[in-house]
Amino acid sequence: MIHYKSNADLEIMRESCRVVELALSEVAKFLKPGVTTKQADKLAEQVIRDNKGVPSFLNYRGYPFASCISVNDAVVHGFPSNDVLKDGDIVSVDLGVFKNGFHGDYAYTFALGEISEEVQQLMRITKESLYKGIEKAHHGNRIGDIAFAIQDYTERKYGYGVVRELVGHGLGRSLHEDPQVPNFGKRGTGPKLKEGMTIAIEPMINMGVKEVYYDTDGWTVRTKDGKPSAHYEHNVCVKKGKAEILSSFKLIEEAELANENLNSKYLQAVQQELVEQ
Ligand code: MF3
Ligand code: CO
Numbered sequence: 397m398i399h400y401k402s403n404a405d406l407e408i409m410r411e412s413c414r415v416v417e418l419a420l421s422e423v424a425k426f427l428k429p430g431v432t433t434k435q436a437d438k439l440a441e442q443v444i445r446d447n448k449g450v451p452s453f454l455n456y457r458g459y460p461f462a463s464c465i466s467v468n469d470a471v472v473h474g475f476p477s478n479d480v481l482k483d484g485d486i487v488s489v490d491l492g493v494f495k496n497g498f499h500g501d502y503a504y505t506f507a508l509g510e511i512s513e514e515v516q517q518l519m520r521i522t523k524e525s526l527y528k529g530i531e532k533a534h535h536g537n538r539i540g541d542i543a544f545a546i547q548d549y550t551e552r553k554y555g556y557g558v559v560r561e562l563v564g565h566g567l568g569r570s571l572h573e574d575p576q577v578p579n580f581g582k583r584g585t586g587p588k589l590k591e592g593m594t595i596a597i598e599p600m601i602n603m604g605v606k607e608v609y610y611d612t613d614g615w616t617v618r619t620k621d622g623k624p625s626a627h628y629e630h631n632v633c634v635k636k637g638k639a640e641i642l643s644s645f646k647l648i649e650e651a652e653l654a655n656e657n658l659n660s661k662y663l664q665a666v667q668q669e670l671v672e673q
Contacts, residue, residue: 397573397574398566398573398574398575398587398590398593399566399568399569399573400590400591400592400593401568401592401593401594401633402592405498405568405594406594406633406640406642408495408496408497408498409498409499409500409567409568409594409631409633409642410642411495411496411500412449412493412494412495412496412498412499412500413493413500413502413631413642413643413644414500414644415443415444415447415449415493415495415500416491416492416493416500416501416502416643417643417644417645417646417647417648418443418447418647419439419440419441419443419444419447419491419493420440420489420491420502420504420647420648421647421648421650421651422439422440422443422651423436423439423440423489423506424504424506424648424651424652424655424658425651425654425655426439427481427487427506427508427655427657427658428481428508428655428657428658429480429481429482429483429485429508429509429657430480430481430482431480431481432476432477432478432479432480432481433465433467433474433476433477433479433481433487434476434477434478436463436465436476436487436489437461437462437463437465437476440462440463440489440491441454441462441463444462444491444493447493447495448495449493449494449495450493450494450495451463451491451492451493451494452492452493452494452499452500452501452571453490453491453492453571456492456571459473459615460475461475461476462491463476463489463490463491464488464489464490464491464503465487465488465489465490466487466488466490466616466617466625466627467479467481467485467486467487467488468485468486468624468625469618469619469622469623469624469625470488470611470616470617470618470625471488471559471562471600471602471608471617471618471619471625471627472488472490472503472562472600472617472627473490473615473616473617474488474615474616475613475615475616481508482508482509483508483509483510484508484509484510484511485507485508486505486506486507486508486511486515486519486624486626487505487506487507487508488503488504488505488506488625488626488627489503489504489505489506490502490503490627490629491503492571494571497569498568498569499567499568499569499570499571500567500631500642500643501567501571501596501629501631502596502598502629502630502631502643503598503627503628503629504628504629504645504648505519505522505523505626505627505628506652506658507519507658507659507660507662508657508658508659509657509659510659511659514603515603515624516659516661516662517554517662518556518601518603518624518625518626519626519662520662520663521549521550521554521556521601522550522556522599522601522626522627522628523626523628523662524549525545525546525549525550525579525599525601526546526597526598526599526628526629526630528545528546528549529542529543529545529546529579529597529599530542530597530630530632530639530641531545531639532544532545533589533595533597533632533634533639534589534634534635534636534637534638534639535589535590535591535634535635535636535637536588536589536636537588537589538583538584538585538586538587538588538589539575539576539577539578539581539585539586539587539589540581540582540583540584540585540586541583541584541589542577542589542597543577543578543579543580543581543582543586544581544582544583546558546579546580546597546599547579547580547581550579550599550601551580551606556601556602556603557601557602557603557604557605557606557607557619558579558580558599558600558601558602558606559579559600559601559602559606559608559617559625560578560580560606561608561617562600562617563576563577563578563579563598564576564577564578564579564595564596564597564598564629565577565595565596566593566594566595566596567594567595567596567631568594574587575587575593575595577595577596577597577598579598579599579600579601589634590634591634591635591636592633592634593633593634594631594632594633594634594642595631595632595634596629596630596631597629597630597632598627598628598629598630599627599628600625600626600627601625601626601627602619602621602623602624602625603619603623603624603625604619604621604622604623605619605620605621605623607619607620607621608620629643630642630643630645631643649663
């Protein structure tokens, strides 16, 4: 069942998203070679609790951490660990916050130090594909229009692998609501998008093959060929004309640009392209 949100609901969801933004931006300030993803997880959880939120993922279907932190060939649902991050790693951080009865849930991929042009392009195209999907998230379209826009840009244009096993989702009082929001599909198919629907759009894009497998921890999803994968996620409300983005990357990108241990070359390229459009 799809739950449509009132303006009052949206106000609360924006606040949950704001706490996600604060936590992700603190992680963006913290990341550097030598730290562990468990430390980043603890930091994110602290920021969430300091802002009167509860980590949505903790204990969700038995998930044991506040965040999912997925490094390099890990696509999503990576366990924070004592592994030390190093130069050249790409790190996807996915966070959910439950506050005042509603969830915010979004993700961002960071790069540490020197990364190849190839990996920079993967990050840039994945982030751009998210915005291409969001452009289609308006009243009158269908879920398949979002799905097609993401797949067409990443898979057909750039030859990347679009993960089939995991999809975006409705979001609200529950972390996962209807409808499912795949990153692959046909235009004009699937549920109709109507005003007041709130969805999490989250392209998970592999540099190589689309196939994935579950690691022995039962959660971490990895690419079959061991090549890197990127993940960006926003929460949007369907409106007439243009989707409203409830989440924001603003503080995260500012922190990313200011952290000299993070590689933000790809980010400058994305911003340039958005200006040119
Ligand atoms: N953003 C992820 C998703 O929508 C949330 C992780 S699920 C959890 O599937 F189980 F790890 F919480
Ligand atoms: Co999600």
